Structure formats: C-alpha cells, structure tokens
Amino acid sequence: MSFVTVMFYFFEAVAALAGLSLVFVRNVFYGALLLIVCLLSIAAIYILAFAEFVAVTQILIYAGGVLVVIIFGVMLTAKISGRPLVVKHSNLFGGILASGSLLLLLSYFILEQNFQAQQNDIVPNNPAINSIGFGLMTDFVLPFEVAGILLLIALIGAAVIASTIKSKKI
Amino acid sequence: MFPIHHFLLLAAFLFCAGLLVIIVKRNAIMVLLGIELMLNASNLNLVAFNQLHPAQLGGQMFALFVIIVAVCEAAVGLAIVLRIYQYYQTSVPDEISELRDS
Known part of the structure; x- marks a missing residue:
C-alpha cells in the first residue's frame, strides 16, 4: 500500500468523520469549524483525483470566503449573553429515516454499477x-x-x- | 487512479449527512451549513467522474460553476438570515410562522 493510497483513505475518513459529527454537534460555531475540516479534506481528495484547479478554488472560496461569512453570521445572530449558540434538534425520526434510506439506496446502486474508464480516450x-x-x-x-x-x-x-x-x- | 466507488460512496455519505443536518437542526445557519455539505458532495461526484474522461474537462468545469453558485447562495442566504434575525429576533425557522394558517 503506497503512501498516496494511505493519504487518500485518511482524507476520506477525515471528511466522513467531520460530516458525521456535523450532525451531532450542537454549537453552531463548532459546526462551522467542522465544515472547514470537511471541505479542506475534500480539497485534498480533489488533488488526489487530478483536479488541482478545483482544489485550489475550493480552499480559496470555501475556507477563505464562505466560512468567514458564516462565522460572521453566527456571531451576529448570537444573543449577547455570553452563552454559546446552542441548537435544538427536532424531527429526529423522520430525518434519520429519510437520510438513512437514501444512503442505503445510493450505496446499493453505486456498488451495483461497474464504472470503467474508456480505453480509447486520449490522455492529454x-x-x-x-x-x-x-x-x-x-x-x-x-x-x-x-x-x-x-x-x-x-x-x-x-x-x-x-x-x-x-x-x-x- | 483510485477506484471510483470510493469517491461515490463518500459523496453519498456526505450528501445524506447534509440532508440529515437540514432536516434535524433547528437553526437557519446550521441549515445553510448542511446545504454547503450537500453541494460539496455533488461536486465530489463530478470530479470523480471526470477521471473517466481525462481528455474532456466538463466535470471539473461544472464543479467550478457549482462552487460559484454555492457562494452566491451562501451570501444571499446569510443576508436573509441576518435580516430575519433583526426583524423577528430569532434564527429558528420554525418560530417564523406568520404566514402559517391558524
């Protein structure tokens, strides 16, 4: 197993963990930081998928622009009482049912397909x-x-x- | 080139996590974070499928334009959230029920 392969699965695991913990976190500020972690590891996966320009754009726009705006939004909508902005959960059963069944369907059809690279395509x-x-x-x-x-x-x-x-x- | 299933499975997982965030969280900014996560998951699909056609750049181009539209959506969405917070003093979407019947 080469170093690049280890890096690929490491960043996939980091992205999946950050995405999953975004569901459980209750502080909006921590949620924004977790989203930064997830988007940066997705940028690393873009580089490993030979899409360097998309990766650089991802880092510049998301980590540099969107997340700063979101953190400003978090600070501007928090009530000035010293307490962090805590989010309540609702619709737990329906949400887990909808997203879980969508995940099952998607992974079933992804694993069923056999995607092959076209051999006659010229590599530039x-x-x-x-x-x-x-x-x-x-x-x-x-x-x-x-x-x-x-x-x-x-x-x-x-x-x-x-x-x-x-x-x-x- | 890594097997394309692994890209697609990660993208499917992130998409469902974003969907769960949108449905479950009771805060407008958290909902925006979930939308960003879903857009990134779909972008991952586009970049992954671009590996199958390395001579054409359609996938990467489409991913770039999706990023641009996501930026516009985040900016306008946050402006609306700030405006609603100034008006109703809340950022919980369920409490903004002025148009609801009874």
Whole structure:
C-alpha cells in the first residue's frame, strides 16, 4: 500500500468523520469549524483525483470566503449573553429515516454499477490547469460570463437585503 | 487512479449527512451549513467522474460553476438570515410562522 493510497483513505475518513459529527454537534460555531475540516479534506481528495484547479478554488472560496461569512453570521445572530449558540434538534425520526434510506439506496446502486474508464480516450499531455484556462475562454465562455453577472447580482442583492437603512416608500 | 466507488460512496455519505443536518437542526445557519455539505458532495461526484474522461474537462468545469453558485447562495442566504434575525429576533425557522394558517 503506497503512501498516496494511505493519504487518500485518511482524507476520506477525515471528511466522513467531520460530516458525521456535523450532525451531532450542537454549537453552531463548532459546526462551522467542522465544515472547514470537511471541505479542506475534500480539497485534498480533489488533488488526489487530478483536479488541482478545483482544489485550489475550493480552499480559496470555501475556507477563505464562505466560512468567514458564516462565522460572521453566527456571531451576529448570537444573543449577547455570553452563552454559546446552542441548537435544538427536532424531527429526529423522520430525518434519520429519510437520510438513512437514501444512503442505503445510493450505496446499493453505486456498488451495483461497474464504472470503467474508456480505453480509447486520449490522455492529454498538457496539465489540466492549461486546458481549463483555454476552455474558460473558448468552450465555456458563456457560462463564465453568466457566472460573473450572477456574482454581481448576488453581491448587490446581499448588500441591499442586509443593509439596515429603512426605505421611505414602505 | 483510485477506484471510483470510493469517491461515490463518500459523496453519498456526505450528501445524506447534509440532508440529515437540514432536516434535524433547528437553526437557519446550521441549515445553510448542511446545504454547503450537500453541494460539496455533488461536486465530489463530478470530479470523480471526470477521471473517466481525462481528455474532456466538463466535470471539473461544472464543479467550478457549482462552487460559484454555492457562494452566491451562501451570501444571499446569510443576508436573509441576518435580516430575519433583526426583524423577528430569532434564527429558528420554525418560530417564523406568520404566514402559517391558524
């Protein structure tokens, strides 16, 4: 068993454990930290799956952006009493039933299938980042631009929704 | 190349964990964390299947755009959660029942 294989299963185990403990944790701040652990180990799995650019994007956007915003949200919605924000659980039976049966179904059908790599597919010589750069400017230029517009809309929308200035028309 | 079953099983497990978080937790921010977990699980599927077609980059591209949409969703969702917290002084979705019948 090579070193890379050990790393792959180590990161898979870390991601699964962090995802599972996100279900049981009751403090929202600890939940955000557990989500960081899970997303970083998923980024490591991306690197082992030859998707370096997606891995770097994952680390930059999630660990650098989304989780900071979420932690800000946790701090802004906690009541100022010194106590941590504790979450109650509800719908335990229905939730476990739904997700457990979905997990059983998914793993049954995944283990039943036999996925094979196509042998006639040409493995490119240039690195994937090079092809991604060319692809974003040629084949995927329309979704790239639409994603830019979507980010702008989300930026303006989030700023307008979260702002506290009262509009006089309402 | 690692066997693709292991990627898919991890993704299925994370997806179900995210679904359980969404259903069980009684806090809007926890629900957003669960949504992020589910989106990442589906991304893992896309990247894993991209290994079967290394000449085409469709899987990785789609994963990148899913990440972008997840960022927009998190930003707007948290803004709505903050606004609701200012208005109702709570971040529990069950307590916001103004539109509920009776």
